Amino acid sequence: MNIHEFQAKEILRRYGVPVLAGGVAHTPEEAAAVARKLGGTVVVKAQIHAGGRGKAGGVKVVPSPEAAADFARGLLGKPLVTHQTGPEGRVVRRVLIESGCEIARELYLGVVVDRATGRASVIASPEGGVEIEEVAAKSPEKIFHESIDPLIGFAPYQGRRLAFRLGLPKDLVNKAAAFIANVARAFQESDAAMVEINPLVVTRTGELVALDAKVSLDDNALFRHADLREYRDEHEEDPRETAAAKHELSYIALSGNIGCMVNGAGLAMATMDIVKYAGGEPANFLDVGGGANTEKVREAFRILLSDTSVKAIFINVFGGILRCDVFAEGVVEAARQVGLGVPLVVRMEGTNVQRGKEILAASGLAIESAADMAEGARLAVAAAKRVRA
Ligand code: ADP
Ligand code: MG
Numbered sequence: 481m482n483i484h485e486f487q488a489k490e491i492l493r494r495y496g497v498p499v500l501a502g503g504v505a506h507t508p509e510e511a512a513a514v515a516r517k518l519g520g521t522v523v524v525k526a527q528i529h530a531g532g533r534g535k536a537g538g539v540k541v542v543p544s545p546e547a548a549a550d551f552a553r554g555l556l557g558k559p560l561v562t563h564q565t566g567p568e569g570r571v572v573r574r575v576l577i578e579s580g581c582e583i584a585r586e587l588y589l590g591v592v593v594d595r596a597t598g599r600a601s602v603i604a605s606p607e608g609g610v611e612i613e614e615v616a617a618k619s620p621e622k623i624f625h626e627s628i629d630p631l632i633g634f635a636p637y638q639g640r641r642l643a644f645r646l647g648l649p650k651d652l653v654n655k656a657a658a659f660i661a662n663v664a665r666a667f668q669e670s671d672a673a674m675v676e677i678n679p680l681v682v683t684r685t686g687e688l689v690a691l692d693a694k695v696s697l698d699d700n701a702l703f704r705h706a707d708l709r710e711y712r713d714e715h716e717e718d719p720r721e722t723a724a725a726k727h728e729l730s731y732i733a734l735s736g737n738i739g740c741m742v743n744g745a746g747l748a749m750a751t752m753d754i755v756k757y758a759g760g761e762p763a764n765f766l767d768v769g770g771g772a773n774t775e776k777v778r779e780a781f782r783i784l785l786s787d788t789s790v791k792a793i794f795i796n797v798f799g800g801i802l803r804c805d806v807f808a809e810g811v812v813e814a815a816r817q818v819g820l821g822v823p824l825v826v827r828m829e830g831t832n833v834q835r836g837k838e839i840l841a842a843s844g845l846a847i848e849s850a851a852d853m854a855e856g857a858r859l860a861v862a863a864a865k866r867v868r869a
Pocket of ligand 2: 531532678679692
């Protein structure tokens, strides 16, 4: 689960990581009020779940409360397009107003899960602020890593080593080491999947501040963080993924036009592969799970059909725990209730498959039955092409 910058900073503040004073505003008037309270130069920042806001015109340093209100007015209620949002952008629903900061240097600090080592890894670079991906590609020697031992935790010497490598003056090394250790602790104790501070700045007066913060939390650990669950912002999520989560369906939206409904994650992956092999593009990954009932199948249908780019649906199930006849009844009922606006191809195998096929055939619905996965994928791809033509 991704969260907003101001929420990420709330977490960091609790772990003693220095962030600027600030407040969130939903209207231009609120923006002016926060700016007045802070006094002097402030920065107005669009709050969306995407980076690259600075370059896209979503961050501005302004001299007065009036200017803060003006800039907020230009952002609020409108989509902001950055290189991370896709062409449709994200609607800005609030802005963060923070005190202005005199920046001497911009550094990079991140904590991520490193799948190669199976550990969390702290990453730091003296080249912050700019595109860190570019630094990684062009000058990887400027990126430093420290792996966190899960038993020992982030060790003080690792913080000092990174601080030295950032090329900080001696009097800042201890401060930076403590800063990095606190960020590592925030990452571990919040069960984060990623924490990124870009830029971490050294101010003109020699302070270290997290000027930007991006935090992504591990969904599978949210059950033990009631406070962090509150940070969910459904506006920032794909509405179909939100609906799917409510019904305990694993659904991930993709960019193709063949809606896939499958039971079991492995079969779902294989289905996406075979759709591609047949020359099509899956519109989604959808695993209805082993214990799918009519209600789940109905919701899955609703979600697939609410995606206007879906031109055909390919159902591929293996009846193990879930019997084919029960599944077929679910499909027929769901198709009747939701209304089937696109061709439907079904491939079923497993327990009571004969009975399942009979139910589909007797339903009177325009369902194409496939003998195997390859044929199912071919039929679905052909059907989607017909619809488009
Ligand atoms: P994004 O990463 O989405 O572009 P950032 O929060 O990193 O957004 O802000 C972009 C840039 O705006 C920063 O690199 C920094 O130069 C400037 N900036 C952000 N906050 C302040 C501030 N409080 N005072 C002065 N400049 C700021
Ligand atoms: Mg940034």
